[in-house]
Amino acid sequence: MLQFESVAKTYPDGTKAVTDLDLVIPSDGITVLVGPSGCGKTTILRMINRMIEPTAGRILWDDKPIKSMRKTTLRRQMGYVIQNGGLFPHRTVLENIGTVPSLLGWDDNKTLLRSRELLEQVGLEPKLGNRFPAQLSGGQQQRVGVARALAADPDLLLMDEPFSAIDPVVRADLQALVKRLQRELNKTIVMITHDMDEAITMGHRIAVLRPGGILAQYGPPEAILDDPADDFVSKFVGKDRGYRSLGFAEVPRPELAGVRTVRNAEQAHTASSDRDQPVLVVSAEGEPEGWADPDRPGRVLVLGETFTHPGAPLRDMVEAALTSPVGRAVAVNSTGRYVGTLSAADVMDQVRTYRMTVADQQLSRRIAAEQEPDPEPVERSGAPAVAPGEERTPEEPAPDVEPGSDPEATPETERAEERTPAEPAPDAEAALRKPTAEQ
Numbered sequence: 001m002l003q004f005e006s007v008a009k010t011y012p013d014g015t016k017a018v019t020d021l022d023l024v025i026p027s028d029g030i031t032v033l034v035g036p037s038g039c040g041k042t043t044i045l046r047m048i049n050r051m052i053e054p055t056a057g058r059i060l061w062d063d064k065p066i067k068s069m070r071k072t073t074l075r076r077q078m079g080y081v082i083q084n085g086g087l088f089p090h091r092t093v094l095e096n097i098g099t100v101p102s103l104l105g106w107d108d109n110k111t112l113l114r115s116r117e118l119l120e121q122v123g124l125e126p127k128l129g130n131r132f133p134a135q136l137s138g139g140q141q142q143r144v145g146v147a148r149a150l151a152a153d154p155d156l157l158l159m160d161e162p163f164s165a166i167d168p169v170v171r172a173d174l175q176a177l178v179k180r181l182q183r184e185l186n187k188t189i190v191m192i193t194h195d196m197d198e199a200i201t202m203g204h205r206i207a208v209l210r211p212g213g214i215l216a217q218y219g220p221p222e223a224i225l226d227d228p229a230d231d232f233v234s235k236f237v238g239k240d241r242g243y244r245s246l247g248f249a250e251v252p253r254p255e256l257a258g259v260r261t262v263r264n265a266e267q268a269h270t271a272s273s274d275r276d277q278p279v280l281v282v283s284a285e286g287e288p289e290g291w292a293d294p295d296r297p298g299r300v301l302v303l304g305e306t307f308t309h310p311g312a313p314l315r316d317m318v319e320a321a322l323t324s325p326v327g328r329a330v331a332v333n334s335t336g337r338y339v340g341t342l343s344a345a346d347v348m349d350q351v352r353t354y355r356m357t358v359a360d361q362q363l364s365r366r367i368a369a370e371q372e373p374d375p376e377p378v379e380r381s382g383a384p385a386v387a388p389g390e391e392r393t394p395e396e397p398a399p400d401v402e403p404g405s406d407p408e409a410t411p412e413t414e415r416a417e418e419r420t421p422a423e424p425a426p427d428a429e430a431a432l433r434k435p436t437a438e439q
């Protein structure tokens with residue numbers, strides 16, 4: 001668990017990048033930092049691996065102040081991924097992936113095996129291992145960036161806008177990859193994006209930041225969509241939040257209605273049939289194919305989207321109803337076979353019931369909050385702003401208390417780290433130099 005306690009960062013020129021941040025990031029799942037450009041997201045992320053030091057407050061990792069940990073030790077447990085992968089251009093893909101294991105002193109064979117394993121894990125063909133980054137697509141480069149960050153099996157993955165330069169289709173693949181890896185490898189991921197859709201897709205929790213690095217709201221995506229804390233969050237989330245939040249809304253097994261089905265559109269409308277009743281054309285396997293056209297016998301109208309029954313979120317039902325040419329959402333089972341339909345009116349009834357439940361819960365929460373007694377005033381632990389190189393809070397020991405102090409922890413380096421943009425690979429190298437001293 002990562003804990004920010006009254007953390008602030010004011011750069012030497014007076015820019016307040018982060019203001020009085022209290023945030024708890026649990027060890028499970030993906031936490032997304034989202035907010036407009038310049039709201040302090042990168043500063044927050046880089047304070048986690050101590051590329052930037054706070055000017056006040058403290059950050060704890062599993063209850064231990066990170067200031068008391070050597071930077072090298074800390075960063076070994078944290079993979080870092082940036083936009084465009086940040087790969088070394090003159091190293092092959094496998095060499096890039098093996099950067100950190102090599103720095104840690106692994107033997108060449110073990111490093112190579114690990115790099116190959118990761119190449120496969122991120123969905124890249126073995127033959128790509130000997131290419132150079134420039135010979136890969138942007139999406140492939142980013143996969144290598146993820147593989148490299150995972151190479152030494154860190155507990156925490158920090159990702160700074162990892163997919164922002166990637167086209168939407170490849171981006172969706174990469175998002176799915178990171179979600180899968182998070183589940184399979186059980187890593188803690190802290191990720192930055194400025195794209196609310198990405199935050200909703202990826203995040204188990206979302207921290208919305210406003211300029212000045214002020215936390216505007218923190219919670220699961222559905223809470224942010226359904227109950228934005230204020231106008232800023234509401235505007236940032238965007239207009240269609242009502243629709244998007246339905247993606248998280250599970251409804252109890254809705255009661256489906258059957259429609260007449262035929263195998264062949266020719267059979268759909270006979271002289272005696274009711275042309276107002278929609279007829280569904282299904283394949284021999286029972287998969288829905290489209291709606292029989294009542295006006296042009298034998299023709300099939302598009303089906304529209306379908307939803308899976310049971311288990312689909314309400315958004316899928318709304319989508320199915322909205323795309324249906326006959327105003328009926330078609331339900332299929334997990335193998336894609338037709339199981340029934342919902343009329344658009346039925347779907348809207350489900351939406352209404354869901355919205356009433358959410359509104360009830362919000363009201364109950366507000367009433368409960370109003371009734372809570374005011375908390376006792378707590379003395380802030382934040383130290384006053386200090387110059388770089390003196391960045392130490394009074395209650396913490398010197399930053400590098402372990403034997404053999406960290407040669408990188410000089411004031412000059414810390415100043416340089418704050419000046420330069422994120423260059424994780426060289427930084428990782430710098431941070432990991434002299435690995436044997438700590439093993």
Ligand SMILES: Nc1ncnc2c1ncn2[C@@H]1O[C@H](COP(=O)(O)OP(=O)(O)OP(=O)(O)O)[C@@H](O)[C@H]1O
Pocket residue numbers: 011012013015016017035036037038039040041042043044194418419420
């Ligand atoms: N080394 C620095 N010195 C002075 N100001 C800085 C420094 N680094 C960042 N800032 C300022 O701090 C603020 C927060 O910057 P930061 O990069 O953390 O924001 P961000 O939310 O990640 O932005 P973006 O989404 O554009 O990447 C900005 O106003 C930025 O100009």
